[in-house]
Amino acid sequence: MLTLIGRNLSPYSRRVAIAMTLLDVPHHREYLSVTADPERGLEVNPVGRVPVLQLEDGERLIESGAILDYLMELVGPAKSLIPPHGRARRDCLQLMAIASGVLDKAVAAIYEMRRRPAEKVHEPWRQHLLRQASGGLAALETHCHDGWLVGDRIGMADITAAVMVTFLRVMLPETVPAGLYPKLYALTERCEAMPAFQAHKLETP
Ligand SMILES: N[C@@H](CCC(=O)N[C@@H](CS)C(=O)NCC(=O)O)C(=O)O
Incomplete structure (x- = not known):
């Protein structure tokens, strides 16, 4: 297995x-x-x-x-959570890239704080990382609507975006203030209510 x-x-x-x-x-x-x-x-x-x-x-x-x-x-392509070809595949991969890019920047900002002695944290660099994360969040917000991000069923773009927002809400809440990304929040709530998300809850550190 x-x-x-x-x-x-x-x-x-x-x-x-x-x-x-x-x-x-x-x-x-x-x-x-x-x-x-x-x-x-x-x-x-x-x-x-x-x-x-x-x-x-x-x-x-x-x-x-x-x-x-x-x-x-x-x-196989019928079940795949990433569309197999064309515009839908491109959109899905790009939205996944934005969401995982936000994660990369957020994780780097967390490491900057937690893995260095306090006197070695370089605050301008941490702020730059947080600005990059905010750029990705704002871009994703513009792509959200009432349905799923790509197509008519949940896919990897939705999963990556929701996992990313939940991670930020726990680990770096200042990056996702309530009200700033309402559509992304709504998508996240919808995903997190699903049994597959509930089966893999984020452990609090
Ligand atoms: N781009 C990698 C990122 C993986 C990653 O950074 N994982 C973190 C945990 S969230 C890790 O293992 N960090 C340990 C380290 O980089 O030292 C992926 O998508 O798998």
């Missing part, structure tokens, strides 16, 4: 876990924290990060986007 390595506090791991549940892909889970166990992180991934997807023969895939690509090919 497949094994997904990484805990739900990692938004990159959480988006893969939610996709696997939505797609009914059976798997085990190893709730690895690379902060708590960096040695295990380096054992399963040469660059020491999660998520990692271990295949039945022991091969390990890294990088959430590449893991999702593998999963979508596994389930």
Whole structure:
């Protein structure tokens, strides 16, 4: 059976876990924290990060986007959460890129605060990272409407956006003040109410 390595506090791991549940892909889970166990992180991934997807023969895939690509090919185009071709595929991948780009900047801002001694935090750099995250949030807000981001059913763009907003609300609440991104909030609430999201709740740190 497949094994997904990484805990739900990692938004990159959480988006893969939610996709696997939505797609009914059976798997085990190893709730690895690379902060708590960096040695295990380096054992399963040469660059020491999660998520990692271990295949039945022991091969390990890294990088959430590449893991999702593998999963979508596994389930086939009819079930895929990323449209297989054309404009819809391009839109989905671009919106996923914005949402995961916000995560990259938010995680870097969190590391700046938590991984450095207080006197070595470079506040102008942290502010720059937060401005980049806000740029992505504002762009996503303009793409939200009453339905799903792309097409007429939930897809990877919605999942990535919702996982990202929930992560920010817990870890960096100042980046998502109430009222600033109402449509993105509404999309997130709709996603988080679904059983697949409830099955992989964000653990509070
Ligand atoms: N681009 C990667 C990002 C993965 C990532 O940064 N994961 C974090 C956890 S949220 C991690 O393992 N950080 C440990 C580190 O970078 O030292 C992906 O999409 O898989």
